[in-house]
Amino acid sequence: MADSLEELDEVLYEPSDEFVDGSNVSAFMQEHDIADFDELHERTVSEVDGEPASGLDWFWDEVVDYLDLEFYEDYDQVRDDTDGPQFTDWYVGGELNIAHNVVDRHAAPDSGNRNKVATIWEGEDGEVREITYHELHQQTNRVANALEERGIGTGDTVGLYMPMVPEIVPLLYGCFKVGAIAVPIFSGFGVDATATRISDAECTVLFTGDGFYRRGSAVDLKSAADEAIEEAGHVEHTIVYNRLDSEESDLSWDDDRDEWWADAVGTQSDEYETKSVPSDQESMLLYSSGTTGKPKGIVHTHAGGLVQPAKEIFFSFDHKPSDRFFWVSDIGWMMGPWTLIGNHAHGGTIFIYEGAPDHPEPDRFWEMIDDHGLTTFGISPTAIRALQKHGDEWLEDYDLSTLRLLGSTGEPWDPDSWKWFLENVGQGTAPIMNISGGTEIFGCFLQPTPLHSLKPGTLGGPALGMDIDIVDAQGNSIAEDNEKGYLVCKSSAPSMTKSLWSGDERYLEEYWSRFDDLWDHGDWAQKDEDGFWFLHGRSDDVLNVAGRKVGPAEVEGALIEHDAVNAAVAIGADDETKGTAVVTYVILNEGYEEADDLREELRAQVGEELGKPFRPREVLFVDEFPKTQSGKIVRRIIQGVYEGEELGDLSSIENPDAIDDIDDAR
Structure with missing residues (x-):
């Protein structure tokens, strides 16, 4: 996936005047005497000097009437954020279905x-x-x-x-x-x-x-x-x-x-x-x-x-x-x-x-x-x-x-x-x-x-x-x-x-x-210099497989249910088709040996429990995971080793030899 804005820097689509003029958003702007989209967006989120009602309250009230959405009982207040944005009440006192x-x-x-x-x-x-x-x-x-x-x-x-x-x-x-x-x-x-x-x-x-x-x-x-x-x-x-x-x-x-x-x-x-x-x-x-x-x-x-x-x-x-x-x-x-x-x-x-x-x-x-x-x-x-x-x-x-x-x-x-x-x-x-x-x-x-x-x-x-x-x-x-x-x-x-x-x-x-x-x-x-916004993936650990999110813990839990598995870690890896593919590292219980048949069993088990899109692309066997002194597995290290990145500060790792084990598993 492309991470640099240089690869995305060419405007390849320009709307025609006819398409713009006939659009619903253009009609809304004309009704409210708003010149361009940036001004419109600002009006929908910010208080505007001289306007009796503006910002979020104005827009979310106006849009109900403009779109002809029907309430059985009118609301008394568009929003009440007395308890902060975390617990805002919307359309207070209204009833609808x-x-x-x-x-x-x-x-x-x-x-x-x-x-x-x-x-x-x-x-x-x-x-x-x-x-x-x-x-x-x-x-x-x-x-x-x-x-x-x-x-x-x-x-x-x-x-x-x-x-x-x-x-x-x-x-x-x-x-x-x-x-x-x-x-x-x-x-x-x-x-x-x-x-x-x-x-x-x-x-x-x-x-x-x-x-x-x-x-x-x-x-x-x-x-x-x-x-x-x-x-x-x-x-x-x-x-x-x-x-x-x-x-x-x-x-x-x-x-x-x-x-x-x-x-x-x-x-x-x-x-x-x-x-x-x-x-x-x-x-x-x-x-x-x-x-x-x-x-x-x-x-x-x-x-x-x-x-x-x-x-x-x-x-x-x-x-x-x-x-x-x-x-x-x-x-x-x-x-x-x-x-x-x-x-x-x-x-x-x-x-x-x-x-x-x-x-x-x-x-x-x-x-x-x-x-x-x-x-x-x-x-x-x-x-x-x-x-x-x-x-x-x-x-x-x-x-x-x-x-x-x-x-x-x-x-x-x-x-x-x-x-x-x-x-x-x-x-x-x-x-x-x-x-x-x-x-x-x-x-x-x-x-x-x-x-x-x-x-x-x-x-x-x-x-x-x-x-x-x-x-x-x-x-x-x-x-x-x-x-x-x-x-x-x-x-x-x-x-x-x-x-x-x-x-x-x-x-x-x-x-x-x-x-x-x-x-x-x-x-x-x-946001680039021309005002275009882009996303560059998740800043948390959620695995986004073909547009569907699954938590590493769910994948790991599905693996651990197998009698052979003692512990598991799931990470996401770039994939040409899915965007992100699931990659798993597994520690086996005593009495079980690494084998391709077992690898396929584990892939199938994840697919059966979570759905086929989440079957791991790879199941890699290791003897231990890098951990902190408190026993927490350090997933960023495992992810970094898999992707060949510089690992940075390793001072918190109690068992640094485990990093070599992770590297050798590929």
Whole structure:
């Protein structure tokens, strides 16, 4: 991956005057008599002399009205940061529901969107289904009634360990309707990772499927769900979507717990009155891995979970009524719910695909863009690198001219792949909206708009209403010095997690402990002399594999469960395809010997427990790890040895000979 700004210093995309003038952000600026984007951003985060209302309070109030987002009860105050930015309350005193804004109002008899297509779905086998807002409303109400029948109400958690079928949309929105907390879980997770999330969230209802299709083969999901439930406990009702036309005799089945979707949901009434809930009522519990300990349960609210993605889809992705929006993501990752809520808030149409990007051939995405007239296409740099390897000829038979904007997130770009995406997929006219925020933000700290020129890999600059800076180790701003530093946020935003499910202590430690009253996002950032912002990877130890985060502790825990493993360390290494690959070092228990078969067993075990993307690229055997006198393993030393870097001060290492052992293992 490119780290120097010299490699990224050429402007390769300039928006046309027509594109700029027709953009939503330009119209907003004109309405408020604002001359350029820098002035607009300043207005959204800073108090302006002579303005009766300005800064964060002005913008986050104005955007609700401008985007026509509806509250059941008006809020008394936009924000209350009496207890500091760490515990800001947003839209104080208001009541709303995400489901009303993304489904109910668009399905109303007098709405122009009632018979508009809300969701287009294509299965890997080529099956296509379209669902209108009226149909989505009926399905969502059936889910809500099914949940209430099983005792689910406001504040209860519901697990979503689902294949990518159209029913994920009414399922998510049905949870919102009853005031429940949706807990999306990546369908590619193995048993251990799934069980950890079910256990932590204490889900009593879990939605899953019999399986799904991947590269032409049926993948079993139900057995993984059953094993996770057995390990986690809590689950009293499992509702199973029949994607593979399975019979109960084909599956492990508990008559006291398991029900088919058709029986549990399909038989319900299609009428339901959506609950009005407080602005700060929890809507989703999204999990993200930390550097140590179990995954973090990130808490999002109805107000923040609606306003932020609606704002970003409208201004950065320039939502138009005719758009068809496709972002390659599982419902279990933040981008899944973000895509749904952000587009459906405006009565938009989203596209969902079930399967692999290269099945049956590497042109599957290009074929779907052509067939369905898709206008916005978001994908990870890793996936683009993989498709780029197949060659340009796979795009030649398809008309991609409907694409207005491209999107990416999750990891840094290399210049060559960025250019290929822009020129071959976007045909040089569709800008790459490279965005960065994360699960904790349910939105973006950094993102371009249609007004921005672009250099390869740039993220444009701070998003509207996001008070972002780059600081040194002492917390001093260095953004204008064009130096690499820590990406921080100086104020709260509506969608920032209001805490962690496990409590405030870990929340404060994870995000607010490095600097006083600054949110530390864990990324290295840099602003160049021309004002373009870039990211340079994580400043913490989270492993970002193909845009999906996993904590070293989770990988290490999966390895240690094997009888042969005494101790393990996981690090990240640069990888041409994934961006970051997992590399592990393992100390074996007595009686076990290093062997290729054992190495493959350990790789497979991590894949089974955490999901295939997290299988280690390498498993290296050693006799000991470098440790401090207190017994703490020094991962930076292991990382440095693997990458061939200067190791710096080793005075704290109790057993320096272990460094040679690490070096010899490669």
